[in-house]
Amino acid sequence: MVGAGGIGCELLKTLALSGFKDIHIIDMDTIEVSNLNRQFLFRQSHVGQSKAKVARDAVLKFRPHISITPYHANVKDPDFNVDFFKQFNVVLNGLDNLDARRHVNRLCLAAGVPLVESGTTGFLGQVVTVHVKGKSECYECQPKPAPKTYPVCTITSTPSKFVHCIVWAKDLLFAKLFGAKNQENDLNVRSSDASSSSQQTEDVFERKNNEDIELYGKKIFDHVFGYNIELALSNEDTWKNRHKPRPIYSKDISPIELPHQNGNQAKISVGGDISSVSAMASMGLKNPQDLWSLNENSAVFLEALKLFFSKREKEIGNLSFDKDDQLAVEFVTAAANIRASSFGIPLHSLFESKGIAGNIIHAVATTNAIIAGLIVIEAIKILQSDTKNYRMTYCLEHPSRKMLLMPVEPFEPNKSCYVCSETPLTLEINAHRSKLRDLVDKIVKAKLGMNLPLIMHGSALLYEVGDDLEEDEVANYAANLEKVLSELPSPVMGGTILTVEDLQQELKCSINIKHREEFDEEKEPDGMILSGWTPALAAEKNGSTSTTENGASTSGVSQATSLMTEEDDDLQIIPTQPGGKKRKISDLSSAATSDFSSVAKDTKIQRKDVDGNNDVVMLDDGSLGNSKKKIET
Incomplete structure (x- = not known):
C-alpha cells in the first residue's frame, strides 16, 4: 500500500478483514486534526504521529495475527527501488499527488508488478484498474494536464x-x-x-x-x-x-x-x-x-x-x-x-478563501470506503489471475439510471506512451537562448517526473546527479546547467536527439529537439513545448483551438478544465462535451442496470484527466450528474 490517508485507512482495514496477511504500508505524512473526520484509524491523541505506524497499530488490535510493516518515509526515497517493488504480488495506490503516482507507476512497470490506482472527490471516485505492463494502459498512457495557471497580465492588472x-x-x-x-x-x-x-x-x-x-x-x-x-x-x-x-x-x-x-x-x-x-x-x-x-x-x-x-x-x-x-x-x-x-469583485470569507488558496476539495468518508472495497476486489482478482474480469470502476451517480458504480474493461496500452511504449518525444525550444537548467527543471523534472535524471547527446554525458559523483564531475555538470543548449560541450541544436534516463525508475526516453525562435509569453510562458505521447485530437488537426477559463489554449473538441486537488486523495470530476454522437446509457435495456458487466461492454466511455490526480469519466451523453447532489449509499 502506498498512502495511509483517507483511502488508505479504509483500504488497510478492508484488506485485513478480507484475509490479507502480509501488508506493507508507505506514507510520509503525520496525522493532522483535519484528518480525523474521515481517517477513522486515528484519534486526537495521535496528532503529529506517523500515519503508517498508527494505522498499523490500530488494525492489529482487531487482527493481531497478521503482519503489517509500516514505513514512515517518502515512496521516492532510494530504498524503495525496483528490487523493493519486485517482492510484492500487487501494489495498491491511495496517493494525493501526480508526482508520486507517476513514480510508483514507473517502478511497478520496471518491476513487472500489477498496480491498482484510485482516487476520490467528494461523492465521486474511481478505481483505475489494473495497470499490467503490456496488457493494459499504464497510469501515464493518458497525458496529465498542467496545473491550472493564469496569465500574468490578468493577475497583476485586470483580475x-x-x-x-x-x-x-x-x-x-x-x-x-x-x-x-x-x-x-x-x-x-x-x-x-x-x-x-x-x-x-x-x-x-x-x-x-x-x-x-x-x-x-x-x-x-x-x-x-x-x-x-x-x-x-x-x-x-x-x-x-x-x-x-x-x-x-x-x-x-x-x-x-x-x-x-x-x-x-x-x-x-x-x-x-x-x-x-x-x-x-x-x-x-x-x-x-x-x-x-x-x-x-x-x-x-x-x-x-x-x-x-x-x-x-x-x-x-x-x-x-x-x-x-x-x-x-x-x-x-x-x-x-x-x-x-x-x-x-464579490468578497469571500476566510473559510472560502482558504479553500481556494489551499486548493482544497473536501473528502467524504463513505466514498473512501466504497473505493477501498473496490480496490480489494481488484486485488483479489489479480491474486487469482482473473485477468478477464479486471475492471476500471467509476463511482458516480448517473442522473437518469441512478447507477452508483460503473465498471468498464481496462483500456489497452497507448502505443504513443513514452513511459510504457518508449515513444520519442518532441521538444520545441530556442536552442540559442534556453539553458540546460531550463530543460532539466521545466521538462525533465517537472513534466517527465524524473528524480535523478541523466542526459546524454550521443555518447556525450551532459548532465547527471547522484551521491557517487566525483567533485570535478559535479562542478562540470553544474557549469553545464548555466550554458545555453547550443553552447554545451556537445551542442544541442534543432535536429538533436537527447537520451534522458532515470536509473532509479529504470525509465529511458528520447527527446527530438526542434529549434523555434519565438514563443508567446502569455500562452507559452515556459518558452518551450513538449509533445509526442498523445494522439492529436480532431480539432487540433483542423487547427481549431479555444481558450479555457484559465486562459490556456485547448482543443475545440475537449475542454477539460484543470481544477483543484485536495489535501488527501481527491480528484475533481467534471463534465466534458463529446466530439460526436454516441449511444447514451439511458438507451440501454433495463436489464443491463443489474449487470454491470454488460453495461461496461455495451457502453463507450471517453475519459479526460482534469487535475493531474486521476482520470475523468464522461458518459455518452456528456453528463456526469451533479457532484454537489448527495448520493444515497
Missing part, C-alpha cells in the same frame, strides 16, 4: 474573479513580503515621472532599520492598493471595455478598535500541537465563515503584517504560503478581499 485576487495575494504579495529576498515582480514598480525619479531604484517592500511597524504596514497598504492601482489606471486603453478599479488608501479606512487582550496576543489552534498568532483573534473575529467588511479586511491585513514582523520576524525571508498557517491564511484572505473590493 475579474476572486481566484485571481487570491493568486495575486498568495504568489505575489505574500511571497514578496515574507519569502526569499530580492524577488522581482510587478508589485515594486515605481512611476517613471521626473518627480519620482529619486524613488525609481527604491525597494518599497524593504523595511528600514527601526522603521515603525504600523507606519511600514500603511506604506505597503498604500503602495499595493493605492499607488499600483493609480498606475494601472494611467493606461486608459486597458479600461475602455472594462470596469475601472478604484484605488484604496489607508487614510480612507475607518480605524477599528482592537479588543483588550491583557497585553498578550491571542492564539488559536491550527492543527493540534501547532499554534499560530492570529490577527482574527486579536480583533475578536471568531467565525471563519463570516464575510468581513472592507474596514475589517483592512484591519486584519495591517494586524497580520504587524504580527509577522513582531512575533515571527525570524521566519521572514524563508516563508512560503501554507494553508495550515493561520496567520498566512488571514493575511492572504484580507489582501485578496481588499483587491477584490477595488476591482468590484
Whole structure:
C-alpha cells in the first residue's frame, strides 16, 4: 500500500478483514486534526504521529495475527527501488499527488508488478484498474494536464474573479513580503515621472532599520492598493471595455478598535500541537465563515503584517504560503478581499478563501470506503489471475439510471506512451537562448517526473546527479546547467536527439529537439513545448483551438478544465462535451442496470484527466450528474 490517508485507512482495514496477511504500508505524512473526520484509524491523541505506524497499530488490535510493516518515509526515497517493488504480488495506490503516482507507476512497470490506482472527490471516485505492463494502459498512457495557471497580465492588472485576487495575494504579495529576498515582480514598480525619479531604484517592500511597524504596514497598504492601482489606471486603453478599479488608501479606512487582550496576543489552534498568532483573534473575529467588511479586511491585513514582523520576524525571508498557517491564511484572505473590493469583485470569507488558496476539495468518508472495497476486489482478482474480469470502476451517480458504480474493461496500452511504449518525444525550444537548467527543471523534472535524471547527446554525458559523483564531475555538470543548449560541450541544436534516463525508475526516453525562435509569453510562458505521447485530437488537426477559463489554449473538441486537488486523495470530476454522437446509457435495456458487466461492454466511455490526480469519466451523453447532489449509499 502506498498512502495511509483517507483511502488508505479504509483500504488497510478492508484488506485485513478480507484475509490479507502480509501488508506493507508507505506514507510520509503525520496525522493532522483535519484528518480525523474521515481517517477513522486515528484519534486526537495521535496528532503529529506517523500515519503508517498508527494505522498499523490500530488494525492489529482487531487482527493481531497478521503482519503489517509500516514505513514512515517518502515512496521516492532510494530504498524503495525496483528490487523493493519486485517482492510484492500487487501494489495498491491511495496517493494525493501526480508526482508520486507517476513514480510508483514507473517502478511497478520496471518491476513487472500489477498496480491498482484510485482516487476520490467528494461523492465521486474511481478505481483505475489494473495497470499490467503490456496488457493494459499504464497510469501515464493518458497525458496529465498542467496545473491550472493564469496569465500574468490578468493577475497583476485586470483580475475579474476572486481566484485571481487570491493568486495575486498568495504568489505575489505574500511571497514578496515574507519569502526569499530580492524577488522581482510587478508589485515594486515605481512611476517613471521626473518627480519620482529619486524613488525609481527604491525597494518599497524593504523595511528600514527601526522603521515603525504600523507606519511600514500603511506604506505597503498604500503602495499595493493605492499607488499600483493609480498606475494601472494611467493606461486608459486597458479600461475602455472594462470596469475601472478604484484605488484604496489607508487614510480612507475607518480605524477599528482592537479588543483588550491583557497585553498578550491571542492564539488559536491550527492543527493540534501547532499554534499560530492570529490577527482574527486579536480583533475578536471568531467565525471563519463570516464575510468581513472592507474596514475589517483592512484591519486584519495591517494586524497580520504587524504580527509577522513582531512575533515571527525570524521566519521572514524563508516563508512560503501554507494553508495550515493561520496567520498566512488571514493575511492572504484580507489582501485578496481588499483587491477584490477595488476591482468590484464579490468578497469571500476566510473559510472560502482558504479553500481556494489551499486548493482544497473536501473528502467524504463513505466514498473512501466504497473505493477501498473496490480496490480489494481488484486485488483479489489479480491474486487469482482473473485477468478477464479486471475492471476500471467509476463511482458516480448517473442522473437518469441512478447507477452508483460503473465498471468498464481496462483500456489497452497507448502505443504513443513514452513511459510504457518508449515513444520519442518532441521538444520545441530556442536552442540559442534556453539553458540546460531550463530543460532539466521545466521538462525533465517537472513534466517527465524524473528524480535523478541523466542526459546524454550521443555518447556525450551532459548532465547527471547522484551521491557517487566525483567533485570535478559535479562542478562540470553544474557549469553545464548555466550554458545555453547550443553552447554545451556537445551542442544541442534543432535536429538533436537527447537520451534522458532515470536509473532509479529504470525509465529511458528520447527527446527530438526542434529549434523555434519565438514563443508567446502569455500562452507559452515556459518558452518551450513538449509533445509526442498523445494522439492529436480532431480539432487540433483542423487547427481549431479555444481558450479555457484559465486562459490556456485547448482543443475545440475537449475542454477539460484543470481544477483543484485536495489535501488527501481527491480528484475533481467534471463534465466534458463529446466530439460526436454516441449511444447514451439511458438507451440501454433495463436489464443491463443489474449487470454491470454488460453495461461496461455495451457502453463507450471517453475519459479526460482534469487535475493531474486521476482520470475523468464522461458518459455518452456528456453528463456526469451533479457532484454537489448527495448520493444515497
